[in-house]
Amino acid sequence: MKKKIIIILSVFSLLSLLxxxxxxxxxxxxxxxxDELVMLHQVEILxxxxxLNIRKVQADLYTQxxxxxxxxxxxxxxxxxxxxxxxxxxxxxxxxxxxxRIEQLKHHIEKFDHALSRVLTMQAGEARxxxxxxxxxxxxxxxxxxxxxxxxxxxxxxxERTEIARxxxxxxxxxxxxxxxxxxxxxxxxxxxxxxxxxxxxxALLNATKRLKTGDLDYRVKGLKDxxxxxxxxxxxxxxxxxxxxxxxxxxxxxxxxxxxxxADAIFIxxxxxxxxxxxxNANQAAARMHGYTIEELLKLKIQDIDTPETAAKSPERIxxxxxxxxxxxxxxxxxxxxxxxxxxxxxxxxEVNGHKYVLAIDRDISQRKQAEEAIQRAEHIRTAGELATxxxxxxxxxxxxxxxxxxxxxxxxxxxxxxxxALSKVIDEIKRIEGLIKGLLNFARPPKPHYTGTNVNSxxxxxxxxxxxxxxxxxxxLRTIDLKKDFGRDLPEIIADPQQLQQVFMNxxxxxxxxxxxxxxxxxxxxxxxxxxxxTAAISxxxxxxxxxxxxxxxxxxxxTKTKGTGLGLAISKRLIEEHGGTISIESxxxxxxxxxxxxxxxxxxxxxxxxx
Amino acid sequence: METVLSFMVRTYRITIAIICxxxxxxxxxxxxxxxxVEPAPQRQTLLIGLVxxxxxxxxxxxxxxxxxxxxxxxxxxxxxxxxxxxxxxxxSFTVHQVDAAFFGSFTFVLAHAKLGVQVIARPVGLDGxxxxxxxxxxRKDSGIRSVRDMKxxxxxxxxxxxxxxxxxxxxxxxxxxxxxxxxxxxxxFAGTHEDAIHDVLDRKADIGAAKNTEFERLATADSRIKAExxxxxxxxxxxxxxxxxxxxxxxxxxxxLSEALLTMHENQIGAxxxxxxxxxxxxxxxxxxxxxxxxYAQEIGIDLSTWNQGQVR
Numbered sequence: 060m061k062k063k064i065i066i067i068l069s070v071f072s073l074l075s076l077l078x079x080x081x082x083x084x085x086x087x088x089x090x091x092x093x094d095e096l097v098m099l100h101q102v103e104i105l106x107x108x109x110x111l112n113i114r115k116v117q118a119d120l121y122t123q124x125x126x127x128x129x130x131x132x133x134x135x136x137x138x139x140x141x142x143x144x145x146x147x148x149x150x151x152x153x154x155x156x157x158x159x160r161i162e163q164l165k166h167h168i169e170k171f172d173h174a175l176s177r178v179l180t181m182q183a184g185e186a187r188x189x190x191x192x193x194x195x196x197x198x199x200x201x202x203x204x205x206x207x208x209x210x211x212x213x214x215x216x217x218x219e220r221t222e223i224a225r226x227x228x229x230x231x232x233x234x235x236x237x238x239x240x241x242x243x244x245x246x247x248x249x250x251x252x253x254x255x256x257x258x259x260x261x262x263a264l265l266n267a268t269k270r271l272k273t274g275d276l277d278y279r280v281k282g283l284k285d286x287x288x289x290x291x292x293x294x295x296x297x298x299x300x301x302x303x304x305x306x307x308x309x310x311x312x313x314x315x316x317x318x319x320x321x322x323a324d325a326i327f328i329x330x331x332x333x334x335x336x337x338x339x340x341n342a343n344q345a346a347a348r349m350h351g352y353t354i355e356e357l358l359k360l361k362i363q364d365i366d367t368p369e370t371a372a373k374s375p376e377r378i379x380x381x382x383x384x385x386x387x388x389x390x391x392x393x394x395x396x397x398x399x400x401x402x403x404x405x406x407x408x409x410x411e412v413n414g415h416k417y418v419l420a421i422d423r424d425i426s427q428r429k430q431a432e433e434a435i436q437r438a439e440h441i442r443t444a445g446e447l448a449t450x451x452x453x454x455x456x457x458x459x460x461x462x463x464x465x466x467x468x469x470x471x472x473x474x475x476x477x478x479x480x481x482a483l484s485k486v487i488d489e490i491k492r493i494e495g496l497i498k499g500l501l502n503f504a505r506p507p508k509p510h511y512t513g514t515n516v517n518s519x520x521x522x523x524x525x526x527x528x529x530x531x532x533x534x535x536x537x538l539r540t541i542d543l544k545k546d547f548g549r550d551l552p553e554i555i556a557d558p559q560q561l562q563q564v565f566m567n568x569x570x571x572x573x574x575x576x577x578x579x580x581x582x583x584x585x586x587x588x589x590x591x592x593x594x595x596t597a598a599i600s601x602x603x604x605x606x607x608x609x610x611x612x613x614x615x616x617x618x619x620x621t622k623t624k625g626t627g628l629g630l631a632i633s634k635r636l637i638e639e640h641g642g643t644i645s646i647e648s649x650x651x652x653x654x655x656x657x658x659x660x661x662x663x664x665x666x667x668x669x670x671x672x673x
Numbered sequence: 674m675e676t677v678l679s680f681m682v683r684t685y686r687i688t689i690a691i692i693c694x695x696x697x698x699x700x701x702x703x704x705x706x707x708x709x710v711e712p713a714p715q716r717q718t719l720l721i722g723l724v725x726x727x728x729x730x731x732x733x734x735x736x737x738x739x740x741x742x743x744x745x746x747x748x749x750x751x752x753x754x755x756x757x758x759x760x761x762x763x764x765s766f767t768v769h770q771v772d773a774a775f776f777g778s779f780t781f782v783l784a785h786a787k788l789g790v791q792v793i794a795r796p797v798g799l800d801g802x803x804x805x806x807x808x809x810x811x812r813k814d815s816g817i818r819s820v821r822d823m824k825x826x827x828x829x830x831x832x833x834x835x836x837x838x839x840x841x842x843x844x845x846x847x848x849x850x851x852x853x854x855x856x857x858x859x860x861x862f863a864g865t866h867e868d869a870i871h872d873v874l875d876r877k878a879d880i881g882a883a884k885n886t887e888f889e890r891l892a893t894a895d896s897r898i899k900a901e902x903x904x905x906x907x908x909x910x911x912x913x914x915x916x917x918x919x920x921x922x923x924x925x926x927x928x929x930l931s932e933a934l935l936t937m938h939e940n941q942i943g944a945x946x947x948x949x950x951x952x953x954x955x956x957x958x959x960x961x962x963x964x965x966x967x968x969y970a971q972e973i974g975i976d977l978s979t980w981n982q983g984q985v986r
Contacts, residue, residue: 131757138730169730176729179757180864182832187861 061286063256071249078238085231092224098151099217105147106213110206112141113168116175117199120192123178131179138172160212164205171198260287267294276302325349325422329362331378331409332416337361340417349424351396362420367392367400381409381418390425401426437616444617448500456497463490499628503617506632509557509639516595516660517547519558520584523565527573539579546585554595554662556640564633568599568656571629574622575603575654593662594642600655605648614646717749717926722756722765722774724832726887726914727867729755736775738946746933746943749926757864759834763787766919773918773930778805778911779836782966786977788919792960793927794934795915796952798886803956805886807837807908809845810870812901815879819905820849820856828853828860829869829878836966837884838866841908844973867891874898880905886913890951909969912962916955931957 119134129137145168148161174195181191260283270278276298280291319326325346330338342357350357350365363371370391380387386408394400407420469475470483528543572582583600606614606621613619615634620627637644641661648654721740723732733755743751754771756762759780765771766788776784776792784790797803811817817826831838839862846853853860859878863869866883870891873881885907892898916934918927937943938954947954970977 132754135729135733135755139733142730172730173728176725176731176757177864177868179729180725180832181862181868182758182864183861184859187859 063285064253067249067253071245074245075242078242082235082238085227085234089224089228089231092220092227096217096220096224099213099220102148102151103210103213103217105144106206106210109141109144109148110203110210112137112144113171113199113202113206116141116171117196117203120175120178120195120199123192124188134175134179138175141168142172160209164202164209167198167202167205171195171202174198260284260290263287264290264294267291267298271298271301276305319343322421323423325403325424327362327418327420327422329418329420331382331418336378337363337374346422349395349401349422350393351399356396365393365395367394377407378418381407382416384409393422402429440617444500445503445505448497448503449505452497452501455493459490459493459497463487463494466490496626499626499632503628503632503635506635506639507560509560509636511555511557513553514556514558514561515551515553516556516561516597517551517586519561520545520547520565520586520597523562523569524584526562527566527569539577541573541576541579542581544581544583546583548585548587548595551586551588551595552662554660556660557636560636561640564636564658565597565599567629567633568658571656572599572601572603572654575601575605577604588662592659594659595662596657596659598655598657600653602653605650605652605654606646607650611646611648615644717747717923719743719747719749719751719772719926719930720754720770721751721916722754722762722771724759724762724775724777724780724914725755725757725865726777726884727865729757729865731867735950739950742937742943742946743930743933746937747926747929749929759832762834766790771919772922772926773916775914775916777832777835777914778963778966779840779970780834781912781915781917782963782970783834783977783980784917785960785963790917791920791922791927792915792917792958792963793931794955795913795958795962796947796950797954797956798913799948799951799953801953803913804910805837805884805913806910807835807841807882808885808888808904809841809880809882809906810873810888810902810904811880812873812876813903814901817879817905818903820846820851823851823880824856825858826879827877828857829863829872829881830860831866831869831883832862832864835866835884836911836969837908838862838869838882840969840973840975841906842880842882843975844908844969845906847973870898870902874901909965911966911969912958915958915962 115137116134119129119137122128123134145161145165148164149158153161174191178188178191178195181188183191263280263283264287267278267280278298279295283291320343322343322345326341326343327339327346328341330336330340338361339357339359342354344354347354347357352360363374366374370393373391377387377389386406388404388406390402390404392400393403402425404423404425405420406423407418409416409418411417466483466487470480470487475483524543524545528541569582569584573580576582580602583598585598585600587596588594589596610621615630616627617631618627619631634644637658637660643659645657645659646654647657721736723736725732727735733753736753740751740753743749754765756765759777760783762771762774762776762780763784765774766784774784774790776790781790781792785792795803815822815826817823828842830842833839842853846856857880861878863872863878863881866887869878869881869883870888872878874895874897888898916930918930934955935957938947
């Protein structure tokens with residue numbers, strides 16, 4: 060394009076120069092023509108003047124011999140004028156033939172001068188004088204004739220030159236008018252050519268820019284030439300770079316999005332400014348899953364909406380620290396959509412995008428960790444209790460045996476009054492209770508090793524229920540009646556277990572069920588087998604008073620009891636024995652609606668363990 | 674290239690012409706800036722008369738550069754006046770208020786005798802001579818070789834007041850004891866030396882008399898003169914045409930005139946003008962230098978005081 064512009068401008072300049080040169084040349088020619096005309100007119104005048112002078116001299120000659128004869132000085136003056144006039148002709152530029160004519164004329168004038176001089180100076184007889192005068196006349200006449208010829212020639216040339224000059228002037232006028240008409244058209248043509256040369260590639264580039272703006276990074280500019288082709292190449296290169304950059308950005312964004320979305324921890328991005336402070340701007344799937352909301356639902360909430368009141372109360376202080384630039388780590392509680400409160404460990408800090416401040420919060424559900432901590436704490440508790448119980452049992456057991464034997468011997472004394480005997484009997488009962496407690500403690504702390512064998516759970520349950528319900532399926536009492544409902548699963552496979560320990564557990568649960576019903580009630584036993592899990596489930600339900608969640612949470616803890624005379628070790632021991640068998644025990648209860656203890660035992664639960672022991 | 678240069682020159686000329694035209698359209702500027710004009714000091718005028726040695730116009734042409742030179746050197750307006758006849762130079766001193774004149778030798782002698790003019794200088798020719806002599810000549814083919822052959826012939830004198838053009842023939846005829854007025858068929862005064870020579874050459878006259886310097890000058894241009902003419906007699910050497918001033922001319926002007934002429938050959942311009950004039954320099958001249966003329970006139974029997982009064986033309 061640069062070359063094209065240079066060529067166009069050069070051509071335009073050259074044309075302008077040529078036009079200007081031709082114009083000036085034409086004007087100059089016209090001026091020269093007119094100069095020539097003026098000069099020819101001057102020549103004409105000069106020759107007329109010469110003729111006039113010649114005629115004057117002729118007249119001087121005529122009057123020389125009359126009484127009107129002029130003074131010699133005047134005659135000489137006329138002759139000198141004549142000479143000067145012809146000499147003036149030489150000052151003009153003449154072509155050679157004209158110059159020769161003028162030379163001839165001058166020569167003739169000199170002859171005439173000489174003849175005149177001779178007439179003036181001669182002193183001779185009349186005849187000789189007349190002859191000289193006539194000779195002078197003759198020269199004068201020839202001179203006049205020659206002058207007239209030259210004047211006629213000059214006039215003819217003048218007319219010819221005038222005609223040529225007029226024609227040239229006409230041509231110059233025509234040329235001027237043509238130039239005046241053509242120059243703007245040429246300028247417009249060049250301007251249009253240049254503009255179109257610019258407009259087309261600029262439009263192409265503009266179109267490409269629009270395509271680029273719409274995201275079409277694969278669009279390429281085609282069909283441009285010269286510098287615009289280079290520009291198009293650079294443009295395409297830029298589009299290519301942009302596309303590559305975009306691809307990298309997308310890749311990076313996808314990676315971070317994947318990281319964000321697949322993170323196990325909940326990630327929140329929160330607004331910090333104005334009324335929108337705390338607004339959830341973004342949240343990942345883990346956050347949604349953790350809180351029981353969908354992401355869309357979360358994005359309509361503020362973080363305060365899922366904070367528990369205690370956590371929310373501390374929010375302003377945390378936000379202040381965040382604004383100060385601190386990175387905060389804390390344990391808080393959030394409530395799920397269903398109202399469940401769960402513990403979280405949050406880690407959050409502030410960041411800024413385009414002058415807007417946001418909080419990045421990473422929340423980790425620590426429910427299981429808490430439970431594990433509680434379990435460890437409980438195990439520690441049990442271990443401590445066991446060690447204490449063992450110690451105590453060893454220290455108490457022997458003295459207590461002595462006391463018991465002594466008390467039994469005393470109670471055998473016949474001398475004792477009935478009153479004392481009853482008292483001693485109560486003492487002995489209490490000693491036996493202490494022994495039972497010690498036994499239970501020892502059992503809990505160091506449970507006896509199970510003796511695994513093929514066990515029919517239904518049979519064990521049957522035996523246990525018979526021991527509890529001695530009169531069949533009803534446990535009669537003074538004020539109440541408790542029915543036993545049995546729904547034993549058929550084709551229940553045998554499992555590897557210790558039947559004695561299972562019986563201890565079932566009896567413990569059945570007795571608790573009976574104890575849970577102060578009035579009439581029903582104790583239900585149900586067994587089943589799930590082929591998929593290869594587990595036997597035994598469920599023992601009562602229609603008693605039931606229990607709330609807080610009690611349910613502590614029911615398996617040792618030394619926790621709701622009974623007035625309970626040791627708080629029954630369920631703890633039961634849980635431990637079932638877990639020893641690789642099973643689980645759980646409770647489903649509600650206040651006033653009874654409770655169901657559900658035991659799940661794997662079919663081969665004790666297999667490995669019995670072999671280990673062997 | 675020449676075309677371009679010529680075009681540029683023409684353009685330049687056109688521009689200058691336009692500027693001049695504009696300048697003409699703005700009258701008054703130059704007048705205002707020029708201020709009051711100081712009256713120029715009155716220049717002295719010196720009018721010098723010339724005798725027609727040759728055609729009157731050629732004579733004027735020959736002396737004009739000299740006059741311009743004198744104007745320049747003297748700071749005076751030196752003007753020339755050509756007189757058709759030699760004797761008129763005498764009248765010119767009273768009629769035309771002529772201040773000085775280049776006299777022929779005999780004319781000076783007459784003027785000095787009648788008007789008391791004072792000679793100051795004369796030229797030295799390119800041949801180193803400051804004198805000339807008269808020649809009496811005929812065509813070779815005329816058969817005229819002596820006075821005897823001249824009977825019934827036509828004689829072209831120059832002027833009555835010329836040494837070469839008249840005194841020589843007078844002396845020639847006197848020596849032969851012949852009265853030319855009756856002896857010759859016709860005698861006339863051609864007016865100039867040049868015409869006298871040409872008249873004989875062109876057979877308008879049979880015998881002629883003229884000064885040798887003019888004879889030589891014409892012979893240079895026209896070979897026929899020496900080829901076809903033959904000289905029969907010579908006059909004595911007399912001083913070349915000399916410049917003499919009127920006797921009452923302001924001495925300072927006379928001094929300036931004399932100095933300008935006598936030192937003319939010392940500067941380049943003067944030397945060049947002298948060259949064209951046909952002279953090497955001007956030399957100081959006094960009346961005594963004209964002794965040969967006086968003697969010649971006396972020899973012929975001319976009374977200078979009465980000469981030229983009532984003479985037949």
